[in-house]
Amino acid sequence: MLINKAHQALTDDVVKENFLKYGNPDGPSDVKHGIALPKFLIDGPSSPFLVVIYILMIAVILPIFVNSWWDGVKSYTKLGLHVDTTTYFLEYLLNYNPAELITIEKIIGFLSHAKEFKLYKRSLTPEIVQKLLLSHINRTQLSPSEEQLKLQVVAIAPKLIIGFLDLAATFRNNEVCFQLVETHRCLIQALNPEANATVNKYKEILQLPGASLEKLDTTQPIYTLGKLLKKPTIDPSKFLNIENTKEVLDVAAQIPLIEPLDCKFTVPGESYVPPASTSHVDLRFIVKSPAQKSKPDVSKLSKEVIETQLKDPETLDYLRNPLKVVEDQPKMPLYSVPPYFPDVDYVRQHSGWVAFLILQKDGGKLADVPNYITRVDLSNLKLSPAEFLESKAIVSAYKFPLSTPTPNVGTYHFRFVLRHLLYFGSDLDIPFVMNIENKPVETKRDLYEIEDPDEDSIAGAFAQMRGESVKKFEHEYESSDDEDADDDEEEEESDWSDIDTDTEDESDEKK
Amino acid sequence: MALPLAYDSALKKVSLDERASFSENKALSLEISQLNTLAKELLNTNSDVPPPPAPDFFTKNLSMMVKKMHESGVNSMRTSKFPEAAKQFTVALGLATARPKFESFQMTIPETLLCILGRCDANLKNENYMDAYLDAEILATLGPNIPDNHFRKGMALKHLGQLQAAKTSFESALCFSPTHPNLVREINKELEDVKHLIAEENGEDDD
Incomplete structure (x- = not known):
């Protein structure tokens, strides 16, 4: 039937006109308007109301909904910071004055201007937020209602710091970055090392549950967890002056410390670091408890451990994804929750170190954006001191991928700095060197080597296109200067003809 | 507005x-x-327009005064009068920074650095570590690739009890390949010392 219609459209004048006018050989079809609702709703007595509601839905509510959704998308950056907050902090970074010392209190000042607090509760002005945050890190008591608000504000603040950290890292500003991490820890542990020198000295002890400056025996030079657990000058219960000393010491023993074994730049598949290659920092370390002494000697580790845990296997899997060793490690568990911070889930997610790679030259800028270490096996913490010193300790790996290719041949000095996001006293700062070498590629001539193809063969042409060497075509007769010139001309001509065809191709494409 | x-x-x-x-x-x-x-x-200046800031045109008197004051500071250091030396270096520093602002700047930084350097050493010798640290911090910021500056900063930090920071400073000093063998030996000695102190503070030392 369709074929018949098509035939008519071509032969019959009336049908042809219909087809040209309406796109249908049968002529115009009726246009119907209606509302796609069940009949009983339209015919019923409430029909006018329904139409109004229908129009309201489409004309008012839907646009409002889309608008609010779009606003929500637009007003947050990729890092989860509000645009206004980002602008405020960027303004500081852009006008950064190196002569101005950046303090924890100053960072809390930046934080308190964040739009997030305003959105959480309209009455939260920067002054109030600052007061609440300072009260938290100074461990002072406020009125019960304010105390409740304080916990809410404190729970928001560290997320902002993580966002700020990313911003500051793009400016390669290590001072601001370090101070941001420090402020993060201060908020988590509710400590203000800037308040007075004693807090600063005993901050590692004061982060333990129950420990407070009033009860602490500050005549004793016990500043670190290691000293407290291994060689206290007096009995820890007298030093801390709290009831459940044993539990507190257990908590202290669960705080992971890092002992570095090896730190170097690696390029997968190479035994050295060539220029312009993709490399990563390869750090091998042992996690230990403050209660464990020194670190296992590398020479004491069993051969198997050295082969499997200190070196990477030369497998295809490794070459494809050199970071697999790190990803295979379990996510770091959290054995003890910091007692003063309200949001346990946040703490669980952010338990770990931030790794900074810093250039030694010119005042120490960040060489790359910081990375987070969250996957580490913490089973070493459970070992007894004797087991730890034997080769039972697990060696952990961390790899810091560099986003830029390695520079030219030379020696470059770096610092690798790990800062724990939650605990004081669990940091690492090691210097190391990047040696970029250029070793000539060794070429062995084996017996069955395939000879270079002739210049005038097809294989030779392909080899030339690939930039490989070819056997030069030798003229049977000695070429004279004239002929050389002719050759040149010919080459030039062919060059020109190449270009001609190219342009033709292009014009063809345009057509 | x-x-x-x-x-x-x-x-x-x-x-x-x-x-x-x-x-x-x-x-x-x-x-x-x-x-x-x-x-x-x-x-x-007593003229309508100050002279253009040419490299060879600057108040030479001022440079002479700075130099003299600096020399007397050095002399005081030789005779172990460290508090006086610190004061003399401070005066020299005041003179060096008092150079008119429209003059050529190229002399100011080296002169200032020399004076701060002298004062930092005098403060270190005088065991006034807080002031020494402040001076060393400026030195390390203005001359970040000079190993001596990091060494001074490390010394001040060590005596202030900031052992980790001191260790970092000594390590920075070493990586700028100091050429003087005495300096290298001295830095390595201090670095070992600081590492030992850190171990002691962490209860890691063997007794």
Whole structure:
């Protein structure tokens, strides 16, 4: 039937006109308007109301909904910071004055201007937020209602710091970055090392549950967890002056410390670091408890451990994804929750170190954006001191991928700095060197080597296109200067003809 | 927008209006003090236009005075009069920074650095570690690739009890390949010392 219609459209004048006018050989079809609702709703007595509601839905509510959704998308950056907050902090970074010392209190000042607090509760002005945050890190008591608000504000603040950290890292500003991490820890542990020198000295002890400056025996030079657990000058219960000393010491023993074994730049598949290659920092370390002494000697580790845990296997899997060793490690568990911070889930997610790679030259800028270490096996913490010193300790790996290719041949000095996001006293700062070498590629001539193809063969042409060497075509007769010139001309001509065809191709494409 | 400014015609100085609060106008008052300094220096030249800032044209008297003061500071150091030396270096520093602002700047940094360097050493010898640290911090910022500056900073930090920071400073000093063998030996010695102190503080030392 369709074929018949098509035939008519071509032969019959009336049908042809219909087809040209309406796109249908049968002529115009009726246009119907209606509302796609069940009949009983339209015919019923409430029909006018329904139409109004229908129009309201489409004309008012839907646009409002889309608008609010779009606003929500637009007003947050990729890092989860509000645009206004980002602008405020960027303004500081852009006008950064190196002569101005950046303090924890100053960072809390930046934080308190964040739009997030305003959105959480309209009455939260920067002054109030600052007061609440300072009260938290100074461990002072406020009125019960304010105390409740304080916990809410404190729970928001560290997320902002993580966002700020990313911003500051793009400016390669290590001072601001370090101070941001420090402020993060201060908020988590509710400590203000800037308040007075004693807090600063005993901050590692004061982060333990129950420990407070009033009860602490500050005549004793016990500043670190290691000293407290291994060689206290007096009995820890007298030093801390709290009831459940044993539990507190257990908590202290669960705080992971890092002992570095090896730190170097690696390029997968190479035994050295060539220029312009993709490399990563390869750090091998042992996690230990403050209660464990020194670190296992590398020479004491069993051969198997050295082969499997200190070196990477030369497998295809490794070459494809050199970071697999790190990803295979379990996510770091959290054995003890910091007692003063309200949001346990946040703490669980952010338990770990931030790794900074810093250039030694010119005042120490960040060489790359910081990375987070969250996957580490913490089973070493459970070992007894004797087991730890034997080769039972697990060696952990961390790899810091560099986003830029390695520079030219030379020696470059770096610092690798790990800062724990939650605990004081669990940091690492090691210097190391990047040696970029250029070793000539060794070429062995084996017996069955395939000879270079002739210049005038097809294989030779392909080899030339690939930039490989070819056997030069030798003229049977000695070429004279004239002929050389002719050759040149010919080459030039062919060059020109190449270009001609190219342009033709292009014009063809345009057509 | 009108700025809260006042002009004192007797002193010929601009100042912040008395009604405006200082804390709100910190940046403005910094600008005002800079303006006053520049105006005063221009008036002191006794000519309409100051000479152009050519590299060979600067107040040589001032350089002589700085040099003399610096030398007397060094002499005091030789005779172990460290507090006097620190004072003399401070005076020299004051002279070096008092150079008119429209003059060529190239002499100012080396002169200033020399004076701060002297004062830092005098403070270190005088066991005034806090001031020594402040000087060393400036030195390490202005001359970040000079190993000696990091060594000084490390020494001050070590005595202030900031052992980790001191260790970092010594390690920085070593990586700028100091050429003087005595310096290398000294840095390595201090680095070992600091590492030992850190171990002791962590209860890691063997007894």
